Amino acid sequence: MNQEWASARGRTAIGRVALSVPARQALADGQLRPERTVLDYGCGRGDDVRALRGLDCRVEGWDPYYRPHVRPTDSHVVLLTYVLNVIEDPEERRRTLQRAWQLASTLLVVSARLTWEKSKVQGAEFGDGLLTSRRTFQHLYTAAELRHYVEEVTGARVVAAAPGIVYVFKDEAARLGYIARRVVPDAEWLRSGDTASALNALVDYVEQRGRPPRIEEMPRNIAELLAHLTPAELRRLVQQGADPGLIVAAAKRTTLNTLLYLAVELFNGRGPFGDLPVGVRQDIRSFFASYKEACRRSDRLLLKLRDDQYVRSAMQVSVAGKLTPTALYVHRRAIEQIPTVLRLYEHCASIAAGRPAEWTVTKLGHRGRAVSWLDCPKFDQDPHPRISSSYGVDLQTLEAVHTSFPPEGSRPLLHKKHEFLAPDDPDVPRYQRLTEAEVRAGLYLNPQLIGTEDGWEEELARCGRQLRGHRLVRRVDDASGEGKRIS
Known part of the structure; x- marks a missing residue:
């Protein structure tokens, strides 16, 4: 210099x-x-x-x-x-x-x-x-x-x-293996100490993955316990012990996960079949006519990310997540339950710019191909979680933006938080009861005012209400009473 x-x-x-x-x-x-x-x-x-x-x-x-x-x-x-x-x-x-x-x-x-x-x-x-x-x-x-x-x-x-x-x-295979671990969930093997428990572990694997494993996919102790059985005997024992319905559901899930992985792989550079992790190779052999056919289907999936109407339709039919005029917001507990094309959307962003370690809700934008991860550290404790930070990436430019919201300011906050979760989440009924009480109290009549802490507090005061945990009660001006619960 x-x-x-x-x-x-x-x-x-x-x-x-x-x-x-x-x-x-x-x-x-x-x-x-x-x-x-x-x-x-x-x-x-x-x-x-x-x-x-x-x-x-x-x-x-x-x-x-x-x-x-x-x-x-x-x-x-x-x-x-x-x-x-x-x-x-x-x-x-x-x-x-x-x-x-x-x-x-x-x-x-x-x-x-x-x-x-x-x-x-x-x-x-x-x-x-x-x-x-x-x-x-x-x-x-x-x-x-x-x-x-x-x-x-x-x-x-x-x-x-x-x-x-x-x-x-x-090594290219190591890169692809790392991506696979991020995209395709690893099968969890049951602990096994004898042949009977090893067979139970094998049946459980088949019900998780939709196919039997290759010997190199098994933990060493299970492989040793089952080594004396022929492939035909193993297939017969699995057929006797496994639930056919679970196998069909697992096969569908694994097929979609494989397409998701191959699409993410193409986004980041696709390698030859031989470099793929052994589990992914076996999934392709089991559920697709060929590697070429699997790649062709995954390519079509990736192209759908450019179709605004298709992405919007996927958001509308998603069982999990809160849909707004500009984005779909999904809690991390529900991310596996959104449509595959939307999971691809989020994974591509994470591979391009890195998913932050601390995040609670992901925001998938309708337009501009933008993904953000919002951190709400007290999502489960706070009836209206405050957003402490946001990290977002534009998939067209790959530029990322980070925003922090300090506690001393009027931070943005989330409403109707049951909508961010999947319907079967155990916390949904409690959160939904609070939302229904707030709707009856008129707290959502001015949505443009309630996006920040200050605006929300003003609306609570206007409606004569206050929050006690996840309960909405009438506001009291003196320090003597608890306030009456609004049912």
């Missing part, structure tokens, strides 16, 4: 009492396994290294300021945690990413601070970033910029694991 630079980058390394968000995400995603070696490249003070060692991870850390004596070596997983954003020289920044990619034999995890954090970084413009008062540098990324930059430098497709965190896999 042409500008004079006099920064000690060590000042940007913060002390942590817990795992960083990127390390915690990689751990939750099953990428930091005991058998894998991990390198924290640019580890700062080494807090992630110490925490991961406490979790029995085989991890080393290197940092040019705090641990220059450690020689970085090839590792299965390399963590490049908030490093790119503190390097002021674009060429050095590129070399650092390239070196981290060279050191990773399985997975590179790249994280960077995003532009929505600009309010937290005070400084003057310097190069392509900011020079702070502490003489440190910050280049803040948009979610799309981070994704495109890492793809351009590494030459590999990336997957957004969370906002500001992307995964780059060395």
Whole structure:
């Protein structure tokens, strides 16, 4: 760079009492396994290294300021945690990413601070970033910029694991396997200690998946217990023990999940059949005439996302979610019950920009192909949940926007919260009773006024009502009484 630079980058390394968000995400995603070696490249003070060692991870850390004596070596997983954003020289920044990619034999995890954090970084413009008062540098990324930059430098497709965190896999099969785990639910195997319980576990699997498993899909203990039985004997025993109705329903569910996975895979780059996870390959063999036919059907599903009328119709027939003139809002507990094309809509957004770790309700926009995730930390406790933050992505530009709503302001809030859930959710009757009482009290006569805390409180006062948990009662002006319940 042409500008004079006099920064000690060590000042940007913060002390942590817990795992960083990127390390915690990689751990939750099953990428930091005991058998894998991990390198924290640019580890700062080494807090992630110490925490991961406490979790029995085989991890080393290197940092040019705090641990220059450690020689970085090839590792299965390399963590490049908030490093790119503190390097002021674009060429050095590129070399650092390239070196981290060279050191990773399985997975590179790249994280960077995003532009929505600009309010937290005070400084003057310097190069392509900011020079702070502490003489440190910050280049803040948009979610799309981070994704495109890492793809351009590494030459590999990336997957957004969370906002500001992307995964780059060395092996295409590993990338596809990671996407499969996010899209296709894993079958849960019953515990088995003898042949009879192993057979029960096998029957349960068939009722979950709609087909028998291959030997490599079974847990080792079950495979060993059933190894003495021929395939014909296994089929006969399953037919005797399994519920035909459950098998049919499971087959339909697995077929739709497979189409969903293949459509998401195409959105992020589709690979050959042999690279697919073994379970997905077996699903295709069981429920489709060929891989080509499965891909053709999934392609049609992906194309339907461009059809506004089709998406709108899917929203109208969805058994779960609250439909408004602009979007469908769905609680995370009900997300698996919306139509497949809408699940695809949400999954594509999550693969492109990363689904936040904390979210309660997803908002699927009718127009513009926009998906948002709203965080309402007290959804179940609060009769009208306050929205603490929103993270949204535009699927046309892949740009993401984050908004925080501090408690001291008049935060947006949700109404008629039973509508966000599926009809069979056990909390629906209680929430619905509150909504019916509020409708009778006239609280929804001015919907344009009740979208924020202040507006809602004004309408409660106008109607002479107040809330006691999930009960609506008459407002009392003195401190003596509880207020009378409105039935």
